[in-house]
Amino acid sequence: MEGLQDKLRRPLQDLRISVTDKCNFRCQYCMPADIFGPDFTFLPKEEILSFEEIERLAVVFSKLGVRKLRITGGEPLLRRHITSLISRLTKIEGIDDIGLTTNGVLLTKEAENLKQAGLKRVNVSLDALHDEIFKKINGRGVSSNVVLRGIEAAIRAGLGVKVNMVVQKDVNESEIIPMAEHFRDMGVTLRFIEFMDVGNTNGWNFQKVVTKKEIFNKLAAHFELEPVDPDYFGEVAKRYRYKDSKTEIGFITSVSESFCGSCTRARISADGKFYTCLFASKGHDLRNILRTYPDEGPLVDKIRSVWERRTDRYSDERTEESVRRKEKIEMSYIGG
Known part of the structure; x- marks a missing residue:
């Protein structure tokens, strides 16, 4: 038990902050139409953290070792004046990197503003180039061209861009090679994400998973790939490079090759x-502490206590039975 606890006492370096629970899109992980229909009630405004509260939290987390911030949602670009928040966060001492995860629909309009506010990079979700496949996945009839234009706008603005593709068996496997070819030619990193049992509404089971090994074998039949060493401890993506190119691909393997220990x-x-x-069922309330105590002490104590006692190993321990039994927070609520 002692060895396990030591293994789990990893530094807290990377913080994902969800700024809204709303989205203008569907994806394979969250917000199915039969649940999140037009009458669904989202969080009231007074329950959502203000920019001032998010900034306070980010300052405290930076003092506890966080160096990377990722702004998520829902869809973060739906939050009004989001560039104002990014500008605030860039001024926090100790924060080296700020990124944003988006479905890309609003990037054409916002990319330049995000760059001017100090954002360094975006991760864009795109599960298919083929329009009919993509429209079926997003459930809103949004064309893949809308997202592609957003990606191009981000590149023109000088933002770093990575594209995330969730691969699901019998849904978009046929898009693995076209996506790889397209983004290799653009010089953009594409990351393949195994279809995961995030939340309780995406109808997940093991039979829908296309593993990293399966994806890699498909790619290896078309491209020469070579492994790339991690940039830092705890890096989630397993990275490869197209031979004779600087362009990379990556794999997020929380189903077939878990990484809880790092x-x-x-x-x-x-x-x-x-x-x-990501697979938690219960969160720890920091909003009440923020709104009750003006000083940092209670927040620091709570965050440190929760992190040092964490025992999360869901991906290590996942079984068909545990998947059925465990209630998990929805992706639309917690972000990626």
Whole structure:
């Protein structure tokens, strides 16, 4: 037990902050139409953290070792004046990197403003180039061309861009090679994400998973790939490079090759809950502390206590039975 606890006491370096629970899109992980229909009630404005509260939290987390911030949602670009928040966060001492995860729909309009506010990079979700496949996945009839134009706008603005593709069996496997070819030619990193049992509404089971090994074998039949060493401890993606190219691909393998033991990231939901795992069922309320105590002490004590006692190993321990039994927070609420 002692060895396990030592293994889990990893530094807290990476914080994902959800700024809204709303989205203008569907994806394979969250917000299915039969649940998140037009009458669905999202969080009231007073329950969502203000920019001032998010900034306070980010300052405290930076003092506890966080160096990377990722702004997520829902869709973060739906939050009004989001560039104002990014500008605030860039001024926090100790924060070296600020990124944003988006579905790309609003990037054409916002990319330049995001760059001017100090954002360094975006991760864009795109699960298919083929329009009919993509429209079926997003459930809103949004064309892949809309997202592609957003990616191009981000590149023109000088933002770093990575594209995330969730691969699901019998849904978009046919898009693996076209996506790889397209983004290799653009010089953009594409990351393949195994279809995961995030939340309770995406109809997940093991039979829908296309593993990293399966994806890699498909790619290896078309491209020469060579491994790339991690940039830092706790890096989630397993990285490869197209031979004779600087362009990379990556794999997020939390189903077939878990990485709980090296996890250094935490998440804050839009209403101020602190989660130590993407597959958590319970968060720890920081909003009440923020709104009750003007000084940092109680926040520091709570965050440190939660992180140092974390025992999250869901991906290590996942079984068909545990998947059926465990209630997990929805991706639309906690972010990626």
